[in-house]
Amino acid sequence: MTISFEEARERFLPALEGRMHETVAGAGVLFEAARYHLDSGGKRLRGLLPPWIVANLGAEPARGLALGVALELIHNGTLVHDDVQDGDTHRRGMPTVWMRFGLPQAVNVGTTMLFLGVAEVLRSPVGADIIGDVNLAILDIVAGQALEFELQTNPAPTMAQWDRMAAGKTGALFAACFLAATHAAGRPRDEVRAASRYGAELGIYFQLQDDLLDLVGDKQRDEAATDIAEGKISWPVAWACEVGGDRDAVARLMAIVNAPRLDTSSAMIAEAVAILHALGAIRAGLDRVRDLAASLLAHPTNASVPGLVERVLDPIRHAL
Amino acid sequence: MTISFEEARERFLPALEGRMHETVAGAGVLFEAARYHLDSGGKRLRGLLPPWIVANLGAEPARGLALGVALELIHNGTLVHDDVQDGDTHRRGMPTVWMRFGLPQAVNVGTTMLFLGVAEVLRSPVGADIIGDVNLAILDIVAGQALEFELQTNPAPTMAQWDRMAAGKTGALFAACFLAATHAAGRPRDEVRAASRYGAELGIYFQLQDDLLDLVGDKQRDEAATDIAEGKISWPVAWACEVGGDRDAVARLMAIVNAPRLDTSSAMIAEAVAILHALGAIRAGLDRVRDLAASLLAHPTNASVPGLVERVLDPIRHAL
Secondary structure (H helix, E strand, O other): OOOOOOHHHHHHHHHHHHHHHHHHOOOHHHHHHHHHHHHOOOOHHHHHHHHHHHHHOOOOOHHHHHHHHHHHHHHHHHHHHHHHOOOOOEEEEHHHHHHHHHHHHHHHHHHHHHHHHHHHHHOOOOOHHHHHHHHHHHHHHHHHHHHHHHHOOOOOOOOHHHHHHHHHHHHHHHHHHHHHHHHOOOOOOOHHHHHHHHHHHHHHHHHHHHHHHHHHHOOHHHOOOOOHOOOOHHHHHHHHHOOOOOOHHHHHHHHHHOOOOHHHHHHEEEEEEEEHHOOOOHHHHHHHHHHHHHHHOHHHHHHHHHHHHHHHHHHHHHOO | OOOHHHHHHHHHHHHHHHHHHOOOOOOHHHHHHHHHOOOOOOOOOHOOOOOHHHHOOOHHHHHHHHHHHHHHHHHHHHHHHHHHHHEEEEEEEEEEEHHHHHHHHHHHHHHHHHHHHHHHHHOOOOOHHHHHHHHHOOOOOOOHHHHHHHOOOOOOOOHHHHHHHHHHHHEEEEEEHHHHHHHHHHOOOHHHHHHHHHHHHHHHHEEEHHHHHHOOOOOOOOOOHHHHHHHHOOOHHHHHHHHEEEHHHHHHHHHHHOOOHHHHHHHHHHHHHHHHHHHHHHHHHHHHHHHHHHHHHHHHHHHHHOOHHHHHHHHHHOOH
């Protein structure tokens, strides 16, 4: 009997939040800022995945709890650094850590959360077995983050580069979630490896959905296509650069993407989105996200996270 | 037969440099920037200590090499982040990583070097035993770094706060060097613990020497008392705040220390140094550094790093 994401959240979220806050309960500005960041919210997906997967593999979910705490802390450490790097002033409606505590401390807070995550891994019953994989995952996340900045100054970004960026930035930590949880559940090595590959693919799927949601999300949102304003190379933009037929339209698109954020009017953003539609880039993205969903649903590991892949499509289902 | 620091440098530096550069040999801006930073120089003291200590404890120095690579990478990762945080534009005459590669990538480079260091620890023959201690040391370094910024906005910094800051920022990694090396040399647990305490004290001694060198260093240097210009709370400044008799002089000192960097003239710096002398703060610092040297020289662990404590005093010996 497998349990759904909603059941997993109800069962594991209180313990996850409690343990996570214990790790940042200390005195001083670093822990105060870490608590401030964690209290700004978030779905805690990376934290819930390990106990959820472990439970659905028939083992004791508590064996996945420290791993969930670890991976959620690591994820949030990267977000604190991301906000410094992107110059983002707000996250979920609240001033970001660097806005509230200053840039020097924000660098310290992000680094601290990463290493508090590593400390939690070491506390898990399988910590010694997986610490090397988690460490490599963190290196991959940072490399993906670095590639994202490189892509923004690349005159001709490609889909392969986007894939490498997403595999690092988003895929590596999902891969670590599935690897760690499957190992903690006592599964054989080949099943652990397969689960890790599923997690890596799931990360790319999440990132592609995120890119598309920014372009086709419902009109109720305050801001649409913020990636274009921020100069981010979403998958549809990389598709347009690589295979978009109308080169004048692509040149205009990239002029808008590369314009400074404050010079990008909402009319320019609307024009860029219209170009992506006209070139077929958004259609291509929707086709790819559907293909990825089908591939993930056919994977044996999918049974340990029932309904997750379908759930990710919900916010963009109207456009599929 | 123990070997001196000069002999250790001659024997181990080429392998240390070679292995360290192998870890950052990859393609892409992250590795390019890491190489750029490493090539800017440095004494490699944290890298040389483990093979030197292991050799002087009669074990195979190769057992300390991966540890040296690890701890030197970790140290340099923190330096890259420090330069971002302090806004320092140059290090050893070269533009800092953030000046050369931009702030977002400098955050990535620093984090990458920290986790490449952790990966090297895991590669060492004793990696699994000490990874938890190294991880805690990194958390302590970052906490010390955070405390340094907090001290700069503290109206009444104390010597105890300075000690906590130095114990984290500088002591933690030296403690890890001695702990890791003594463990790698196969020494019993109580000797490992004693060596770790020696390393922690050595770190405070180094930091105090560094603070004093900035104030009493030879007059040939381009800049003196840069800590005062940068608003750093050196140990003599903390001493003056806590026990300096003339409160008007202390108030004037702190007004100069807290003035914005660009508003701090060399006349103001000279005045601050004169106040520190008049209050007896520099004399107190020199007395303390001599006491620390005596304590370190009397410690059993000192035999594994012959001449190091004396060597540290050389640049300030004229003032003792």
